[in-house]
Amino acid sequence: MFSFNPPRAFLEGVALDCSGDIAFVSHAHADHAARSKKTIASDETIELLKARGYKVGERHHNGFSMLEAGHVLGSRLLLAEKDGTRALYAPDFRTDDGFTTKAAKPVECDELLVGTTFGSPEYVFPERMQTYSEIQKWVAAEREKGIVVLGGYALGKAQELIACLNEMGIAPLVNEDVAKVSDVYRKHGVKLDYLTPDGAEGEKELARNFVAVLPFNKVNSVLAANLWRLYGKMVHIGLATGWAGKRPMDADRVFCLSDHCDFPHLVEFVEQTGAKKVYTTHGFDAGFARCLREKGIDAQPAFGR
Numbered sequence: 492m493f494s495f496n497p498p499r500a501f502l503e504g505v506a507l508d509c510s511g512d513i514a515f516v517s518h519a520h521a522d523h524a525a526r527s528k529k530t531i532a533s534d535e536t537i538e539l540l541k542a543r544g545y546k547v548g549e550r551h552h553n554g555f556s557m558l559e560a561g562h563v564l565g566s567r568l569l570l571a572e573k574d575g576t577r578a579l580y581a582p583d584f585r586t587d588d589g590f591t592t593k594a595a596k597p598v599e600c601d602e603l604l605v606g607t608t609f610g611s612p613e614y615v616f617p618e619r620m621q622t623y624s625e626i627q628k629w630v631a632a633e634r635e636k637g638i639v640v641l642g643g644y645a646l647g648k649a650q651e652l653i654a655c656l657n658e659m660g661i662a663p664l665v666n667e668d669v670a671k672v673s674d675v676y677r678k679h680g681v682k683l684d685y686l687t688p689d690g691a692e693g694e695k696e697l698a699r700n701f702v703a704v705l706p707f708n709k710v711n712s713v714l715a716a717n718l719w720r721l722y723g724k725m726v727h728i729g730l731a732t733g734w735a736g737k738r739p740m741d742a743d744r745v746f747c748l749s750d751h752c753d754f755p756h757l758v759e760f761v762e763q764t765g766a767k768k769v770y771t772t773h774g775f776d777a778g779f780a781r782c783l784r785e786k787g788i789d790a791q792p793a794f795g796r
């Protein structure tokens with residue numbers, strides 16, 4: 492059912508996370524926010540796209556099923572069924588529960604187009620709850636000494652970090668980018684407690700050894716130096732990313748936390764779908780397809796590598 496017209500994948504005339512007349516937007520991360528006249532997406536994704544300043548085409552429903560992807564609020568997989576053949580599009584997903592997301596569940600299909608961001612054997616993530624407990628211990632210790640800033644993507648990771656801090660009784664300060672996304676989470680029933688610096692409570696918090704959650708690209712040694720100059724306190728910065736230990740990071744501490752599957756979970760997901768034909772896309776698409784072929788699964792990169 493899949494046919495490919497690089498660099499766009501079409502599923503029965505639907506553009507998958509890329510521009511087209513009718514586009515399926517799996518979730519509201521910038522690299523998936525496609526322009527289209529008509530948009531297939533969850534309610535949460537539509538609201539997040541609008542909150543983040545994207546134009547959204549008219550809502551469209553074509554009978555395809557959208558399934559939980561466990562990546563960020565509103566993230567979905569797309570399942571299409573025609574003439575007894577089932578095709579599943581699974582771009583960014585995770586197969587265990589987080590504080591703010593429910594796990595993606597594999598469904599049986601004939602053809603699968605799967606995202607392979609971390610589709611290489613060296614990517615094996617620790618248990619998510621183990622990482623959360625490391626973050627909590629680190630924050631508790633460093634907060635005794637000064638200011639603590641955690642960085643993660645404004646959509647998804649930041650809300651997991653807020654929930655992680657809420658568990659230890661901390662309502663972190665957040666900036667506008669994180670607040671406007673978190674407001675949508677709250678609206679959809681996710682309990683998150685955070686402060687913005689412009690409110691009375693936020694101002695009071697700034698006078699203490701505060702904890703902040705900011706977008707990943709804003710958290711670095713320059714920010715730490717600026718905060719130190721401004722508040723005259725020690726500043727400790729931590730980052731949360733699946734690339735921990737694999738890429739250089741400008742932080743005191745880097746925690747391995749991803750909203751994607753690691754390699755073993757990707758393989759497990761593919762096997763559990765029972766797909767007879769697998770296409771891979773993003774990240775380690777060629778290498779992951781090769782690993783699947785070694786297991787006897789018919790697999791190839793979607794875009795002719």
Ligand SMILES: [Zn+2]
Pocket residue numbers: 518520562583
């Ligand atoms: Zn994503």
